[in-house]
Amino acid sequence: MATNFVQPGQVLTLTAPAGGVTSGSGHLIGAMFVVALHSAAVGESFEGQLTGVWSLPKTSAQAWTEGVAIYWDGSKATTADASGSNALIGHAAAAAANPSATGLVRLSA
Template identity: 55%
Template sequence: MKNFIQTGNVVPVTAPAGGVVSGGGVIIGSLFGIADHSAVEGAPVQLATRGVFDLPKTSAQAWTLGAKVYWDAANGVATTTASGNSLIGVALAAAANPSAIGRVRLNGVTV
């Protein structure tokens, strides 16, 4: 294929306003990913858009395997609350209430 660029599991982007933190969730338009390193606003950074990650979650939620997971950009956490948040993937393991971390399989794009 002459038009193939890459698999898209990790993509290069420009860090948005405020920059990014290594391992932190980042939304740019409809794209969600995990930053592979810290970068200041305007600097190049790689975002992992697919894969399984342990992410900070809304502590007061219990997650079940396969539950839809959203990104709460205002609080920088994963959540099962859809309203006002962006779909990023599914829970790959149950998570207790309370707990600070949830295991998420990223879906490659926000909705």
């Protein structure tokens, strides 16, 4: 067996960015998107989940189809809009209506 294996990597211990993190909220840490598993103040350690299907806030005025690429818009919401500095975070795990406040997103680690 390889001796350099460290961990599976679905959850990482990271440092909370400016503003801290709230349990269940999404965050870009560098270019890596995670969902915080607990709340932490800025500079504190927290565990961030990189995988799985999460109910996340979305741009309400969009309808999603299953499998559509989903991006983080930098303002704490998901979107199907790839423009600007939006970061790809995964794909829609289910259709979402227009309007709707949340959508199911399968994270792409």
